[in-house]
Amino acid sequence: xxxxxxxxxxxxxxxxxxxxxxxxxxxxxxxxxxxxxxxxxxxxxxxxxxxxxxxxxxxxxxxxxxxxxxxxxxxxxxxxxxxxxxxxxxxxxxxxxxxxxxxxxxxxxxxxxxxxxxxxxxxxxxxxxxxxxxxxxxxxxxxxxxxxxxxxxxxxxxxxxxxxxxxxxxxxxxxxxxxxxxxxxxxxxxxxxxxxxxxxxxxxxxxxxxxxxxxxxxxxxxxxxxxxxxxxxxxxxxxxxxxxxxxxxx
Amino acid sequence: xxxxxxxxxxxxxxxxxxxxxxxxxxxxxxxxxxxxxxxxxxxxxxxxxxxxxxxxxxxxxxxxxxxxxxxxxxxxxxxxxxxxxxxxxxxxxxxxxxxxxxxxxxxxxxxxxxxxx
Amino acid sequence: xxxxxxxxxxxxxxxxxxxxxxxxxxxxxxxxxxxxxxxxxxxxxxxxxxxxxxxxxxxxxxxxxxxxxxxxxxxxxxxxxxxxxxxxxxxxxxxxxxxxxxxxxxxxxxxxxxxxxxxxxxxxxxxxxxxxxxxxxxxxxxxxxxxxxxxxxxxxx
Numbered sequence: 001x002x003x004x005x006x007x008x009x010x011x012x013x014x015x016x017x018x019x020x021x022x023x024x025x026x027x028x029x030x031x032x033x034x035x036x037x038x039x040x041x042x043x044x045x046x047x048x049x050x051x052x053x054x055x056x057x058x059x060x061x062x063x064x065x066x067x068x069x070x071x072x073x074x075x076x077x078x079x080x081x082x083x084x085x086x087x088x089x090x091x092x093x094x095x096x097x098x099x100x101x102x103x104x105x106x107x108x109x110x111x112x113x114x115x116x117x118x119x120x121x122x123x124x125x126x127x128x129x130x131x132x133x134x135x136x137x138x139x140x141x142x143x144x145x146x147x148x149x150x151x152x153x154x155x156x157x158x159x160x161x162x163x164x165x166x167x168x169x170x171x172x173x174x175x176x177x178x179x180x181x182x183x184x185x186x187x188x189x190x191x192x193x194x195x196x197x198x199x200x201x202x203x204x205x206x207x208x209x210x211x212x213x214x215x216x217x218x219x220x221x222x223x224x225x226x227x228x229x230x231x232x233x234x235x236x237x238x239x240x241x242x243x244x245x246x247x248x249x250x
Numbered sequence: 251x252x253x254x255x256x257x258x259x260x261x262x263x264x265x266x267x268x269x270x271x272x273x274x275x276x277x278x279x280x281x282x283x284x285x286x287x288x289x290x291x292x293x294x295x296x297x298x299x300x301x302x303x304x305x306x307x308x309x310x311x312x313x314x315x316x317x318x319x320x321x322x323x324x325x326x327x328x329x330x331x332x333x334x335x336x337x338x339x340x341x342x343x344x345x346x347x348x349x350x351x352x353x354x355x356x357x358x359x360x361x362x363x364x365x366x367x
Numbered sequence: 368x369x370x371x372x373x374x375x376x377x378x379x380x381x382x383x384x385x386x387x388x389x390x391x392x393x394x395x396x397x398x399x400x401x402x403x404x405x406x407x408x409x410x411x412x413x414x415x416x417x418x419x420x421x422x423x424x425x426x427x428x429x430x431x432x433x434x435x436x437x438x439x440x441x442x443x444x445x446x447x448x449x450x451x452x453x454x455x456x457x458x459x460x461x462x463x464x465x466x467x468x469x470x471x472x473x474x475x476x477x478x479x480x481x482x483x484x485x486x487x488x489x490x491x492x493x494x495x496x497x498x499x500x501x502x503x504x505x506x507x508x509x510x511x512x513x514x515x516x517x518x519x520x521x522x523x524x
Contacts, residue, residue, distance in 0.1 A: 160314055164314070168314060172310055172314050174313070175306065175309045175312075175313045176310055178306045179303060179306040182303045182306050183303055183324045185302075186324060186331060187324060187326035187329075187331075189295060189299060190292070190295065190296060190299060190329070190331065191329070192325075192328050192330070192331065192345075193326035193328030194326055195324060195326050196325045196327060198322065198324050198325075199321075199322070199323040199325075200307050200310070200319045201319060201320055201321045202311060202316060202317060202319035202320055203316075203320065204311075204316040204317050205314075207310075229353075278474070279445065279475040279476055280474035280475060281476045281479075295480050298474065298476030298477045298479070298480045299477075299480075301474055301476055301477075302473075302474065302477055305474070
């Protein structure tokens with residue numbers, strides 16, 4: 001059975017065309033999938049997931065240039081679009097540009113820290129590119145969390161754990177910003193120099209805050225049994241990735 | 251525990267190389283309860299500022315539905331502020347030089363904080 | 368924030384920002400208000416200034432009666448949701464009084480720390496060429512009215 005592509009360019013109501021386009025793509029009806037998606041984009045030109053879908057359709061059609069263009073637009077709409085990051089990483093990996101693939105996957109991990117597909121893809125790319133010591137950096141603990149937030153305590157990306165809601169992550173970001181403000185003040189007034197990190201150890205977790213930029217801080221949350229040194233090391237490496245992500249976003 | 255015993259434990263903490271001072275702080279009001287520090291360390295300011303940081307981390311734990319933290323460490327290029335829960339609202343706060351052995355210090359201050367209970 | 372003299376603005380801004388004070392009042396020892404933050408009614412300012420000066424006068428007398436060689440310095444009242452810091456400090460214009468109302472977002476330690484810095488900043492910033500004015504009884508109400516008008520931008524309510 002083949003799914004009928006709409007004969008009219010009018011897409012299904014709302015964003016339902018995304019589901020239809022994806023189903024068509026999975027069934028291999030690539031031209032129909034492209035038609036539905038393009039019609040939807042005519043109505044929602046700023047919808048990142050639609051550009052991501054179009055990228056996957058073009059990749060399936062082996063039109064890498066069109067796929068890359070679609071995913072680039074998806075990132076313009078939303079820097080945290082994991083699908084677009086994965087797609088661009090895939091194209092870069094296939095094209096032999098392993099550094100670009102790693103860069104895209106690091107950004108994808110920041111956007112979706114608990115997506116095992118992304119973290120294992122990052123591991124694979126690193127295994128192909130990096131010295132043997134390079135292991136999984138950002139997601140060394142699936143129960144952990146990683147989050148970027150700005151000076152005002154607004155969450156930029158990430159969360160505090162797989163079981164934590166976005167609301168909880170937002171609340172934690174707001175409170176962490178106050179910790180950063182107090183730490184900045186304390187290090188300044190006590191002449192301890194610019195702050196470099198805050199480590200908090202508790203019975204439930206070990207958390208660390210690192211300055212990423214003037215207006216952004218990284219929070220890393222790990223289980224209470226994680227060695228502190230490992231939390232710090234992971235935080236330093238995550239900070240590098242977060243800086244790169246911020247630069248691409250701005 | 252007596253104030254004299256507290257003082258002895260704080261002296262123990264301050265005797266560690268690289269430690270500028272140790273202060274027992276009431277984090278509810280940010281005031282010094284007992285202290286052992288070099289003259290250059292403004293202990294009242296350490297207490298006020300450390301209490302403010304600890305109070306904020308308590309709010310982070312509450313926001314994350316976790317139990318309160320046991321220790322907080324703020325590191326700058328020129329030194330580190332370390333705080334360990336001692337007894338209820340009382341926290342042991344120490345300020346260390348960058349050259350201090352933080353790993354050893356963390357364990358020792360944790361022990362001192364436990365002994366302060 | 369309202370100040371009677373512009374040079375007070377910077378030290379007071381620092382105190383308010385760092386201590387997270389909800390309300391603040393700076394007055395001379397004779398009760399003339401020179402700066403305020405957070406009050407919306409002049410009657411409240413008048414009452415708080417009078418009560419604050421009275422509390423300090425009372426504790427100074429208490430110190431004398433119990434044989435304390437100096438005043439007690441600051442007086443702190445700590446309630447469930449907010450506290451009051453009340454302390455005298457010396458300036459080139461004579462002894463002034465500061466009153467700070469703070470909530471749970473701050474602490475006695477923080478208020479004390481930044482109040483001490485505020486007092487030091489005032490000592491540095493205060494022009495020393497002007498002698499403190501003598502407030503005569505007959506001029507007191509007019510002085511008070513003028514101060515409150517300046518602090519609230521209108522006639523006293």
